[in-house]
Amino acid sequence: MTPPPEPAARILVVEDDAATASEIAACLASSGYAPECSGDGEAALALALAGGYDAITLDRMLPGLDGMQIVRALREAGSETPILMVSALGDVDDRVMGLRGGGDDYMIKPFAPDELMARLEVLLRRHRRARTAETTLRVGELQLDLVRHEAHRQGRRIELLPMEFRLLEYMMRNCGQMLSRRMIFEAVWGYYFDPGTNLINVHVGKLRRKVDGPGEAPMFSTERGVGYRLDAT
Template sequence: MSKGKILIIEDEKKIARLIQLELEYEGYETATAHTGTEGLSLFQSQQFDLLILDVMLPGLSGLEVLRRIRSTNQLTPVILLTARDSLPDKISGLDLGANDYMTKPFEIEELLARIRVWLRNQSTAIEENPLLQIGDLTVDEKTRMVTREKNTIELTPREFDLLIYLLKNQNQVLSREQLLTNVWGFDYYGDTNVVDVYIRYLRKKLDAPYSTPYLHTVRGVGYMLKE
C-alpha cells in the first residue's frame, strides 16, 4: 500500500530520478515533471499528497507554479528546492505559501524526514476539517464524497475539482477564464467551451433534482455558487 502520492517538479533529470527512486523505495507513489508548465498541468489533473518543487525551472518558474497552485489549493504541502545562495527565493516561496525548503545539495535522508513530517501534518489537518458546505450540499475532501439532502452524488474527478473550486470561492462571480486556468490548467487556454459543458454536467447532478439551485450563471461574466 502506498504511503502517499508525491509530485516531483525538477528540471535536472538526474536529481529528479534520484528523488523518485528513493521515494519509491520508501513506499511512496511518484510522478515527475521537468518544466513548470508540465508540472502545473500534472498537479491540476491528479490528486497528490505532497509536492517537491524546484525554484529554477524552464518556462514557468517554481515560484509562479507555487502561486498558481496556492490560488486554489491551500492544503497540499509544498517543499521547495532552492540554490544555496538564493535567500530571496526562499523568502518569496514561504510568503507564497511553501511549507518548507531544502537547499541544494541536500541529504536525501533529511528530505525524507521532512516529507514524513508534512504528510503527518496534512492528514491531521484534513481529519480536523475535511468538509466543505453550502446549504444542504456537503463535500468531504478526504473521502471525495458529495451529498445533498443525504443523497450521494457521483462525480467524475474533473467535476469534483470544479465543484471544490466553486465551493472554496462561493458567493464570488468566477469568469470562464478563471475556472479554466485553475481547474483545467493552461493546456486548455482559450477553450472556454469546456467550462460551459462541465457546468452543465454539474448542474444536472447537483441542482436539477432539487428545488433550490446553487449554481448560477452571471450573464456575460461567468458562474457563481451561492444559496
C-alpha cells in the first residue's frame, strides 16, 4: 500500500462494533495514519464538527445518531471532510442513499483491508488536489470560487449543497463536452455506475434550476439518452 504523506493524516473511525473498529484502526496505523475511534453517533458528530480530521470512515448503524444523520449534519454545516461510508447495508438503494446524503464513497462489509486503504487514499488525494488547485473557475457568466465554495452568475449568488458544488465543478471543467450519466456518476460520486439510478437526473435538474435563473440564457443542455452539457452563454 502507498504510504501517506507526512505529517500523518488524522482519520476519524466511526464504528460501534469494537472488533471492526480495531481492525480499521490497525490497518490505518500500520500504514502510517493516525486513527481515532468513536462508537457513539452523537460523540462522533461532535468530534467531526470540531474539525482537524483529514478523512472519516463512517458506519451506517450507530447508537445515538445513525451514519446518515451524521453525514447530513456535517454537509449542512459546510464540512468538506472526505467520508468513506463502511456498512453491512449493501443494497443499491442503501449505497445510493449514502452517496446522495453526502458520502464520498461507500464500502460494503465485510471488506478487504487493502481495498479500504486504496479507497481512502483516493479520497485523500482528491481532497488535497481540490485544496491546492486553482482557486476560481469561469465559464461565461458563471464563476465558481473553489476556496470559498461559492458560485455566482452575473453577481447573483447561487446557493449550492456540497454535492451540487462538486457536480458543477466537474461540468465547468468539462465545459462544452457532452457528459454521460456514467461519466458524471463515476467522476463526481467516485462509485461504479448503476444504470438503474436516477441520482444524476435529480441532481442535474436541481443544479440547472439554480444556475439558469429566470430571464437568463440557459447554460445547461440535455441530449436524451446521451447526457448533459454545460456551455458558456
